[in-house]
Amino acid sequence: MQYRPRFAQWLHIVGLEVRVRRWEVKRKLSQNQSDQDRHGVIRALSTLGQHELANTMAEAMNQKTPERRP
16 A cells, blocks of 8 residues: 555645635734834835825824825
8 A cells, every 4th residue: 555645635626716705804003013103104105106005094093194295
């Protein structure tokens, strides 16, 4: 009898379909970081053109949204 690794039975699976019935979302905005760090992230996102994400983060943190740069 020849030895077959346990994972050998999985070698024939080529695809898998999963239906999602529910999404659970958690929000964590680096509560263990300083305000200075959080403001810096928002400024960087805005500078990189990620204005929607920067605005969303600013609103979630109850702070003023940084001005958009041209």
